[in-house]
Amino acid sequence: MEALKVSDNSKLEAVLETSNLNIVYRGVSNPIKISFPNAIDIKAVGVGLSKKEGIGNYLMIPGSGKTVDITIKAEMIDGSIITDVKTLRIKDIGKLIGRINEIGCGNKCDVLMNKNQFKNALITSDLDDFLYPYYFKVTSFKIKANNTETIKVDGNQITTDISIKLEKTLNIGDKVIIFDLKVKSNSGYRIKPPSPIFIKIIE
Incomplete structure (x- = not known):
C-alpha cells in the first residue's frame, strides 16, 4: 500500500494508507490504515468512515462530493493530543x-x-x-x-x-x-x- 503524508504544525507526521494514493472510490468499502509516530491511541472521524478492529484500522464508504476530510486525533505517550486533518479525493468507479x-x-x-x-x-x-x-x-x-x-x-x-x-x-x-x-x-x-x-x- 502507498502512504499519504501530511505534517501538522508540530512537525510530527501522521500517516494515512490507502490502496490508491490519496484516492477513495465512491460506493465501495475502502480500507484505510492510520498511524502516528509515538501515538498510543488513534481516533478518526469523517463522513462515511467506520472503525474496524485494531488501532488505526478503518473503512471509508464516501458519499457525494469530490473530496472527504478525515480528522485524526492521536493520543501521545506524554498524554498530549495532536489533531491532524487529511483530505482524500473521491473517485467514481469507471465503466466496466x-x-x-x-x-x-x-x-x-x-x-x-x-x-x-x-x-x-x-x-x-x-x-x-x-x-x-x-x-x-x-x-x-x-x-x-x-x-x-x-x-x-x-x-x-x-x-x-x-x-x-x-x-x-x-x-x-x-x-x-x-x-x-x-x-x-x-x-x-x-x-x-x-x-x-x-x-x-x-x-
Missing part, C-alpha cells in the same frame, strides 16, 4: 470493460480475431487500474455478426455450437459485436453496464 479472452478496449478499438478463436472463448469484464479484490462475473451476453440474428448466451463462454455457426457465416473484414453483458459482483456497488466488445475478423 468487456473483454474476450482477456482482450478488449471498450469503444476505443476493435479486437482483431481469427474465426477459430471464438471456440470456447471466455467473456469477462473488469476495471482498469482498480486495485480492490472485487470480482465482476459475466452471467450472460449477446452476439451479433453483420446482419445475422442476435444470439443470446447464458454464462460467460461462447459454446462450441455458436462458434461453429460464427465460423460458417464470417469472412475476413466482417464485424462482430458482443454486447448487453450482464454482470454480478461482490462489491455491493451498483454496476454500470460494461462496454461492448467490437471485433474485426482478420482471417
